[in-house]
Amino acid sequence: MCILFRKLIIVLFFVCLNSVVIAAASDCRKKEILCVGLVTDVGTVDDKSFNQSAWEGVQQSAEEIGTVIKYLETRDPKDYMVNISLFAENDYDVVVTVGFGLGEATSQAAKQFSDVKFIGVDQFQANALSNVAGLIFHEDQAGFQAGALAAMLSKSGVIAAVLGTNLVPPVVAFKEGYVSGARYINAKIQVISTYHPGGLAVAFTDPEWGASTAKQAIDQGADVVFGAGGTTGNGGLIEAASHSEKYCIGVDTDQWLTLPAAHPCLVSSATKRIKEGVFQLIQHAKESQFPSGNFFGEVGLSPFHDFDNKIPQYIKEKLTEIHMGLRNGSIKTK
């Protein structure tokens, strides 16, 4: 056994020698290099949801305008400040913080590190700071369009929504928009929706609950399912895909690209263009035209992809009309 232990140490030694040091920290201190760091909300950067979209925007900036990029995943919400500071102390120029949960930490950091620019995704700025841009979205408008589409597609007069938790304001906005959008089309439509019964820790990562809830809705006549709530919602979409003649609508990003398993039912997604918004703001930072205060990102329905020729023209026209109406304020979501 002892020999084995020694062997293990020797093997380890070589393992360490072999591993190449790639790190080679790019010098963020140089003025011409724009370094962009991203701090996720609790979760991972590949969550098929808002963290991922924001990170894709950062990646786009690396490809197109040559920024140096890095991300940090948050496991414990108490580390928000620590993670943001890590970037600021290492001379990063722009820090993207994802999720309304980081709002407080972001403004605190902005005061402390006044030469760093902050992009706060989903963070409404009540008191504008000169170096913070809050990238926010009218989720209710996206939900409204999804609801209108669902109501026009539904033959049974029952549509469903499988949601994350109501502790997260964007989810509530999506839901309320969805309901009023459906009612706008058909005042008598029945919208059945459920929030996940668990707390924040599980509400967005419970695909099996999402799936069985979607099935329960489908079994009682729902023929369109809107899934809004991370992988919980995704579970609902995938479930709808395994039933014939059902439609489903994704959320946040164009889920046609992120969730192939839902292709049989996925007509569209109620998107927040986080990726585009983050990229735009980084560009502004590069050009020293960084806006402060609230910066509204685009919302709307994603392309219909394979369903494009199955959606009748009148629905498309109505959706365009609603989109315009929401933009110019002639249609209200409440």
Add this chain to the structure above:
Amino acid sequence: MINPFHFLKKVWLTIDIPCAAVFLSAAIGAVLLNFSGANPLDAYGALFQGSFGGMSALGRTLEKATPLIFSGLAVAFAFKAGLFNIGTQGQLLFGALAAAVAGFGLAGMPGWLHAPLALLIGAFAGGIYSAVQGALKAYTGSHEVITGIMLNYVAINLTDYLTNGPLKDDTPGNIIARTPLVMETSWLHRIGSFPVGFGLALIASLVVWWFLERTTFGFEISTVGHNSHAASYAGMNVKLIIVWTMLLSGILAGFGGAVETLGVVHRYQPGFNIGLGFEGITIALLGKTHPVGVVLAALLVGAMKAGSSQMQFHAGVDKAIIDVILALILFFVAADVLIRKILRRRETKGEKVLFSTGWSK
């Protein structure tokens, strides 16, 4: 007169296996890191830098360890009476919420009174929630593991509701489910980089040690833990002891939640205390349910948590590796037979500890 050599040898004999376990786990972790294309030396270097490199890093480590010490003590304390307090999480949540309410609700108090009072209120909230479990166990026979798991879910739902409803922060513009900030008079500050909460945790572990080893009631608790039938023949009121044990265990958990609220978060917000109670089980087991062991185990886990951001920043390593290493450490500490073979050391008599003899009887 203590022979220093003997003393050192004795210390070594207590810590050699945990140390070997840590190194062995780190070694296996290194292989995994290498396998996924990261440099283990860089990763561990950054981890160490982030947890012990400098005063602020050290402060973070202590801060992370603090709630773990409390929940670890809570679990370890209940183990002594043969009770498995899996409900620590719920008790901790109630402790944290109650302390927050006391923190923002009790206006116009001097600092020397406000903070201790808020701490006590938090501790008792946890204690009472736990005593319910104890009473259910003692008087209706419902198993504390089920009631614990169930009441954890109830606690999550109830605290979520309260912070999104009646207790919601009504600062204009706030859309987040959370309570208002607690008043500064109730804060637990830092002395330099040293968090006061950590000092309280150390005191708590001393008190628990003293209580279990030196008081009659502590003796009664471990008697119930060893053999409840014998305890009741000896004239002890087993049912009452169960309730008391759970109450005290819950007080420890609630205290941990309160310290977290008053010392770190400064308000109650859903999601900020996730896992702290559950990790108490890991800590208690890793520390072999001894108060000193609990403190050391909490420091180890706290250091890994505190350094994980640096590790990801400098070495690009997924933080999940920490869970893997932690599981391995726990395995090797538990499976000390394997390590003994490597260290060529025999088991000394009476050294083997069994913390839990099954579901309590």
Add this chain to the structure above:
Amino acid sequence: MFQKYINSRCGIVRGLSFLVLLVILWSYFYDSAITEAVLASALRQSTPLALGALCGLMGERSGVINIGIEGQMLLSAFVGFLVSVWTGNLLFAVLTGVATGAVIGLLLAFMSVSLRIDQILGGTVINILGFGLTGYFYQVGLNTKGKLQSISLGPLQDIPLLGPVLFNNPPITYLTLVLVLVVHYVLFHTHWGLRTRAVGEHPRAVDTLGINVFLMRYTNVVLGGAIAGLAGSFLTLEAVGSFERGMTNGRGFVALAVMIFGKWTPIGSWGAALLFGLAIALQTQLQFGGQTIPHQFIGMLPYLLTVVVLAGFVGRARPPAAVGTPYTKE
């Protein structure tokens, strides 16, 4: 006297079940589609819980506590998912999922039977390892080619109420129902089961009769692990069709509660799992119905109900006597 007490409690449980049945029938005549939907959902939600509970009780009946069900389920779900991605063969994927569960069962047995380490500790190791390994090695962008589909059992499906709920399910759900009966039969009506229970109650006595305590415990824990593996496969290969980090979401722990609720018996555990599934499905239905009560209150209902039922009706549950204590030959 004591017997009478037990009987009266059984009466209460029976009465309660009867009441539940009456309510179901009443609501069926009121709105058949909703009733069927709720019951089907209840059955589906109960499946991983029932399987997890079977895993737990196989171990505990032979004297080994298994609190690592959560980790076992998660790891099996992960491996089953990976195999399904790589081979595209669902049957093979389910089998590897089951095998993974069995292998982890073997690890648990090795820790708790051979190394004689604390059994709760062993389970905790498995849980943390499950979260860590799956979290560390999971990569996004892996997609399966579908999931197990429902098989309707021909004419049986046309029976009102029961048909759509019971006889139009995917394979693992059927298999669960069969397994509950099989484990019940094996445990209470075979020599093997008698030995298993004896090992869990009084290993020393069994040993003197020449039965190999270690072997019995190993086999039971490994078989239990295989069942937990099936629960994991259910999640990724039948219910959802993809894997997510931490997707078991505490089902392994609830399964533990379900097992104790069911007093360490397969049929009892199944009933408890169904009750849980029903409670979850009902809380969804209440939200569907547009209840304005904060959903957290509805969400905590199943858990509160369990505590109340446990305190009032089911009462003292007695675990196998030797559970948790490692056995040493003298």
